[in-house]
Amino acid sequence: MRPSITIALAAGLAAPQAVGAAEIRTVTLSTAGLALIEAEEQLGDVPATLSVRRGDIDDFLKSFWLQDPAGGVPSISLPGDGAFADTFDLLPLDPDDLTDPAGLLGAMIGAEIEVERQGETTTGRNMGVVQRPCEDGSCSFLTLSDDSGGLRQFRFDAGLDIRFADPADRAMIARALDAWRGQSDPGTIPVEIGSDVPEPRDVTMTWLQEAPAWQTAYRAIDGAGGLRLQGWAVLENATGHDWQDVTLTLATGDVRALEVELYARQEVAREQAEEARAPGAADVVVGRTMQSGLAPSPEPAPAAPVEADDGASFSRYTLTDPVSLAAGEMVSLPFLDETLAEARMLLFRGGRGQQHPDIALEIENPLPLRLPAGVLTLYEAGRGHAGDAMIPEIPPEGEATVNFATERAVTVREDQSRVDSVREMRVSGGVLRITEDLERRTLYRIEGAADAARTVTIDHPRRRDWTLTAPEPAEERLDWWRYEVEVPSGEIARLEVVERQPRERGFGLLEMDIDTLQRWGSTAPDAETRALLEELAGLRREQANLAEQIGRLQQRERELVEEQQRLVELITALGDESDANARRRDRVDAIDGEIAAAREERRDLQQRRDAIEREIRELIGA
Structure with missing residues (x-):
C-alpha cells in the first residue's frame, strides 16, 4: 500500500x-440557429458565477451584456x-x-x-x-x-x-x-x-448561444369559412439549462449570425529578427514616435442597454403562456392561428413540361410579421388529408403559391412557334444594320375533365426583353403573366399568348458572301436598300469573276515559264544546230511574248478589280 x-x-x-443559480426568464429561439437568453441574478461584492459549455463560450464572449x-x-x-x-x-x-x-x-x-x-x-x-x-x-x-x-x-x-x-x-x-x-x-x-x-441588487444578463433552429409545421383546414391556417413550432431545449416558466419567443428572418473564435488562443507568426546592428537615425525616430504615442488604456465604459424588438430583417412570435422544458427535451406548440380567404386553384405553369395542372393554394400573409418557412399539411373539411406542401418564408402582405396535389382529369398541351420579320434595314459605315421583329406564339390546348367544368389558371413565364402583345392577362407579376381559362366539361379550350421582341443586328458588308447578300437583298423592306444590295451583289459577282480570270492568267504564266525553262535546258543539253533545236529556240522567243501578253492582261484585270473594290467601299460608305 x-x-x-x-x-x-x-x-x-x-x-x-457552486454554479450560480441565475434564473432564466426569457428565451428567444431564432431560425439563424441561435438562442438569446435573458436571466436574472443578484450581483454585489460577490461575483455571480455561470457555467458555460465549451462549445458556447465564443458566442457568450461575443454577445454577453448586462x-x-x-x-x-x-x-x-x-x-x-x-x-x-x-x-x-x-x-x-x-x-x-x-x-x-x-x-x-x-x-x-x-x-x-x-x-x-x-x-x-x-x-x-x-x-x-x-x-x-x-x-x-x-x-x-x-x-x-x-x-x-x-x-x-x-x-x-x-x-x-x-x-x-x-x-x-x-x-x-x-x-x-x-x-x-x-x-x-x-x-x-x-x-x-x-x-x-x-x-x-438584481441585474439582468443577456447572451447568445448556439441552438438548433426551430421549425414550423402548418396545419391548414379548407372549409366553407375559408382556409384556417395554424402554425406549430417544433423546438428543442438544447441550451443546457432547464426552462421553468420562461417567456418563449420565436424569431424568424434572414439575419447574419457570425461564428468567431474569441476563447481559443490566436497565435501570431512573427518575423525572425536579423543579426543585431547599431540603430540608425530612422530606427530611433520610429522608436520614439511609437513610445510617445502610447497612452494608458481607458477604463471600460458601462455597457449601453440594448432594446430588442421586431426589426427590418426579422419577426418575433412571443408565446402568451410561460413554457417549462427540461434541458434536452423537445416540444411542439401552436403559435399562430389565422383564417385566410379561399385560395385553391388549378395551376398550370408554362415552360415546365407539365401535362396536368397542379392543385395549389395561394397563401397571402395578412400579418405585419413574416410567416416562417415550413411544411404544410392540408385537410379538407369532412374528407381528410388532401396533401402536403412546403411553404417558403412569406413577408408581411406577401404571398406564396404552393402545390399539394395534381389534377390528372385535366390535360394541357403547350406548343410554341416563332416568326422573324425584318422591320428596317439600312447601310451605314460598311455595316448592314437590321432591325427585326421576333414574334413567339405559345398555344395552350386544355382538355377539360369529363365530370365537370374547371377553371384553369395558367402562369405564362415572362422572358427577358420580350413584350406581351396579346391577350391581356388577368394578373401581371414579376416572373409571369396569369390567365384564367374556363374549360367546359369534356371540351377543349385554347389560349394563345403572343409575345414580341425587337432585335438589332449588324453585319460587315465587306466580308459578306454573295449568297448572304442576295438573301438579305430579297428580304429588304424598302426598294432603296434592296437596290443597293442588288448592286453590291452584282459588283461582288463581277469581282469574283475577275478574281477567277486573274487566277487563270497566273496559272498560264507559270505554265509558260515552266515550258520555256524546259526548252532552254534541252537546247543546252543537245548543243547542236539541228532544225529541231532551231524550232526550239523560236519557241523560246515566242514564249517571251506570250508571257508578256498574259502579264499585261492580268494587270488590266487587277486594275479593274481594284476599281470595283473602291466602288464597293464608296457605295457602302466604308
Missing part, C-alpha cells in the same frame, strides 16, 4: 464553487484556454506527479518534510524515493536528510505519513491541485460576472 501524504494548506484546498440598474462597469473573468498548461509551466511539477506520491516526492527534491511512523516524527529534507531489494523482492524507500546531516531511510508503505512543512510548498501543490480540479469538467467553463458597484 502507498504511504499517506498529508498536504496541510494554509487556506485549505479551495472547494469547488442590464444593471446601478450603472456599474461589468467584468467577465474565466480560466483561459491554456490555463491548465500555463499553471504547470510555472511549477516544478508535471501533471502526472500529483497522481503518484513517489513521483511527487521525486519532483520535490530538497523540500522540507516531516515523516511520521508509529508516533515518531522526523524532520528533514526530501531526497526522493528509490528502489531497494527487500524480503518482498523490491521495495521503495524514502531518503531523508535530517537536521544533523544524517541520512535516514524509511520504507515507503502505508504506515508512513509524510507532511510538507514549508507553507510555500503547500501553496504550490494546492495551486496544482486547483488546476487539476478545474480540468475535471472540460465540457464546461466557470465564468464569473463582476461589477465595480458592491451594493447587492
Whole structure:
C-alpha cells in the first residue's frame, strides 16, 4: 500500500464553487440557429458565477451584456484556454506527479518534510524515493536528510505519513491541485460576472448561444369559412439549462449570425529578427514616435442597454403562456392561428413540361410579421388529408403559391412557334444594320375533365426583353403573366399568348458572301436598300469573276515559264544546230511574248478589280 501524504494548506484546498443559480426568464429561439437568453441574478461584492459549455463560450464572449440598474462597469473573468498548461509551466511539477506520491516526492527534491511512523516524527529534507531489494523482492524507500546531516531511510508503505512543512510548498501543490480540479469538467467553463458597484441588487444578463433552429409545421383546414391556417413550432431545449416558466419567443428572418473564435488562443507568426546592428537615425525616430504615442488604456465604459424588438430583417412570435422544458427535451406548440380567404386553384405553369395542372393554394400573409418557412399539411373539411406542401418564408402582405396535389382529369398541351420579320434595314459605315421583329406564339390546348367544368389558371413565364402583345392577362407579376381559362366539361379550350421582341443586328458588308447578300437583298423592306444590295451583289459577282480570270492568267504564266525553262535546258543539253533545236529556240522567243501578253492582261484585270473594290467601299460608305 502507498504511504499517506498529508498536504496541510494554509487556506485549505479551495472547494469547488457552486454554479450560480441565475434564473432564466426569457428565451428567444431564432431560425439563424441561435438562442438569446435573458436571466436574472443578484450581483454585489460577490461575483455571480455561470457555467458555460465549451462549445458556447465564443458566442457568450461575443454577445454577453448586462442590464444593471446601478450603472456599474461589468467584468467577465474565466480560466483561459491554456490555463491548465500555463499553471504547470510555472511549477516544478508535471501533471502526472500529483497522481503518484513517489513521483511527487521525486519532483520535490530538497523540500522540507516531516515523516511520521508509529508516533515518531522526523524532520528533514526530501531526497526522493528509490528502489531497494527487500524480503518482498523490491521495495521503495524514502531518503531523508535530517537536521544533523544524517541520512535516514524509511520504507515507503502505508504506515508512513509524510507532511510538507514549508507553507510555500503547500501553496504550490494546492495551486496544482486547483488546476487539476478545474480540468475535471472540460465540457464546461466557470465564468464569473463582476461589477465595480458592491451594493447587492438584481441585474439582468443577456447572451447568445448556439441552438438548433426551430421549425414550423402548418396545419391548414379548407372549409366553407375559408382556409384556417395554424402554425406549430417544433423546438428543442438544447441550451443546457432547464426552462421553468420562461417567456418563449420565436424569431424568424434572414439575419447574419457570425461564428468567431474569441476563447481559443490566436497565435501570431512573427518575423525572425536579423543579426543585431547599431540603430540608425530612422530606427530611433520610429522608436520614439511609437513610445510617445502610447497612452494608458481607458477604463471600460458601462455597457449601453440594448432594446430588442421586431426589426427590418426579422419577426418575433412571443408565446402568451410561460413554457417549462427540461434541458434536452423537445416540444411542439401552436403559435399562430389565422383564417385566410379561399385560395385553391388549378395551376398550370408554362415552360415546365407539365401535362396536368397542379392543385395549389395561394397563401397571402395578412400579418405585419413574416410567416416562417415550413411544411404544410392540408385537410379538407369532412374528407381528410388532401396533401402536403412546403411553404417558403412569406413577408408581411406577401404571398406564396404552393402545390399539394395534381389534377390528372385535366390535360394541357403547350406548343410554341416563332416568326422573324425584318422591320428596317439600312447601310451605314460598311455595316448592314437590321432591325427585326421576333414574334413567339405559345398555344395552350386544355382538355377539360369529363365530370365537370374547371377553371384553369395558367402562369405564362415572362422572358427577358420580350413584350406581351396579346391577350391581356388577368394578373401581371414579376416572373409571369396569369390567365384564367374556363374549360367546359369534356371540351377543349385554347389560349394563345403572343409575345414580341425587337432585335438589332449588324453585319460587315465587306466580308459578306454573295449568297448572304442576295438573301438579305430579297428580304429588304424598302426598294432603296434592296437596290443597293442588288448592286453590291452584282459588283461582288463581277469581282469574283475577275478574281477567277486573274487566277487563270497566273496559272498560264507559270505554265509558260515552266515550258520555256524546259526548252532552254534541252537546247543546252543537245548543243547542236539541228532544225529541231532551231524550232526550239523560236519557241523560246515566242514564249517571251506570250508571257508578256498574259502579264499585261492580268494587270488590266487587277486594275479593274481594284476599281470595283473602291466602288464597293464608296457605295457602302466604308
